[in-house]
Amino acid sequence: MLKERQKLVLKLIIEIFVKTAEPVGSRNLSKHLSFSPATIRNEMADLEDMGYLEKTHSSSGRVPSEKGYHYYVETLMVEEPETEVDMTLIDSLFEQNMARDETIERAINLLSQLTNYTSIALGPSAQNSRVKKIELIPLYGDVSVLLVVTNLGYVESKNITLPSGTDTEELTGIIRILNDILYDVPISQVSNKLRYDINHEKIKELLAYNRQIIDAFLDAFTRFTQSKFYLSGQSNMLYQPEFKDLDRVRELMNFFEKNDILKLVEHESNNGLTVRIGQENEIKAMKDCSVVMVPYQVNEGETGTIAVVGPTRMEYRKVIPLLQYLAKHLSKL
């Protein structure tokens, strides 16, 4: 158990380090505290022994350890008061009443602007919705567009070229069959149903008729299962002093460019706030980085995630409330 004064010192060190990114020395600390540098040095030595602080070299000031950050986030941290102002900015964004996709995108942009870190949103996927209606609309020549609409309003389309001279009535027949088979089937089960439920007489009929339509379907459906994702403020990281080394920058930017970030954000079983500090995200490029993520719920079973990626030296007391506030807003949409 930490003594009160130790807590105070730890908190101060973290908050100063978050601002300056420089190891914090006893002289510097004593300006904010009513103890002499020597006393503070003793406390720091103790905190280091307990694993809350580290040194960058034998005669440097102290730097928080991952354990230190954790303790800070869990017990020491108090919400940054200025965050209130930022929240009104979020409010006003939501007042504009835009389409959800755009709202998420703008929210993520705002978030990375407010925090100066990188923001990520994983949109809800259509995977949990069910087929509502399938349509085939003739366009020109032999080309038609296939439409699939789900019960939550997700839409996917794909152009297909039918064998020339296909009978229109026959087509409407096919579409009717598809609607019969697939109505109210969850998106996640459609491809199985189409592929393996071949015993079904009607599907046999269909396959015999035109393989291409089925393929177009499968294509459209796989697109349903890919949830959109938004990324903003990557370049903010370049202004963080921990990325003054070009190799680190390359590593990080490569990482952002790949879709590996998805793995990072896949939220934990625990469905509230998750804070992963430093090494905990096992990705090499994310050394010295932390991820804070919060799920949001859009509909029954439809959940997405928003997250902020920053250096371990992150303004948790600002980021965490902002993320939670944003998630609450998004859930209300």
Place this chain on the structure above:
Amino acid sequence: MLKERQKLVLKLIIEIFVKTAEPVGSRNLSKHLSFSPATIRNEMADLEDMGYLEKTHSSSGRVPSEKGYHYYVETLMVEEPETEVDMTLIDSLFEQNMARDETIERAINLLSQLTNYTSIALGPSAQNSRVKKIELIPLYGDVSVLLVVTNLGYVESKNITLPSGTDTEELTGIIRILNDILYDVPISQVSNKLRYDINHEKIKELLAYNRQIIDAFLDAFTRFTQSKFYLSGQSNMLYQPEFKDLDRVRELMNFFEKNDILKLVEHESNNGLTVRIGQENEIKAMKDCSVVMVPYQVNEGETGTIAVVGPTRMEYRKVIPLLQYLAKHLSKL
């Protein structure tokens, strides 16, 4: 007019510099040529006087000037023979017969992989297509989804909440009116038509009835006019020696992150290959960068652009044929 030997020297300097990114000296050149360093130095001095070469400092080797690159691209350059191999890779990508969006995305990825530069594609916009069909499909409660389909198969949708207790028949009536008014109207004119053609009796009726539907429409239509765009291989630039300076990196990454790249790629009136070398793209972040772009045509009036961004010291003789080859393929889709 350049003498043959001068052309040879210029070409060699450019091709060596493209590989090494180091100023090219006379001794180095003489290894590839059957003249002594002194002779070559004389030619280089002449080429510098004519503005094809530059020095980084008084006693450094030579570096091509922008004028030098231009001359190279226009007259000296011969297609890199290995590009053939890359083209078969492009071929095999197109054999997979994916949806167009995905094809473009994958093509751009491949392109940045093959070149080690950054690739951009500007998808064709739906702006030039016409309204084919409008539908309103009830989902649950008072929520319906609005669908707009164009004659080329573009689809946009938007969920709307209708005033509770809206009559279904009334709704189908509204949709019929909208279809009547907007059928075959070019997307680019829809919003004008809806907004200013208010004299039209039927629209008056509609507005009186429900403002929300109109807004949903306008929203869906504005999304039609935004052409998708694809960006890949940003981080490739970080491995180019011209970006060993962090400030440059920040500038460039910022630029990539903003949608300003669109401005860069907006293709010229001249509808073939465009090569913009160095300062010609007036954007500060693009100092020392070149852009090579080629339009591709998808349908009557539907054109997009693909482009490669790299350092001025770019492998033009590889990039240009690849881009053109890719554009040809995309046009065939």
Place this chain on the structure above:
DNA sequence: TTTAGCACTCATCTCTTGACAGTGCTAACT
């Protein structure tokens, strides 16, 4: 016209040095 030779110019790398920020420890003070 070509080439060898030479003096000269920068950029770059390494080594040294001094300033500086911070620590741990000891001894004195409350």
Place this chain on the structure above:
DNA sequence: AGTTAGCACTGTCAAGAGATGAGTGCTAAA
């Protein structure tokens, strides 16, 4: 006991001094 002043010690960082080397321009000879 807990706190504080003093001091020797340690590591980082920036600036300066050579030393090295690649490359040039110019001149004079082949």
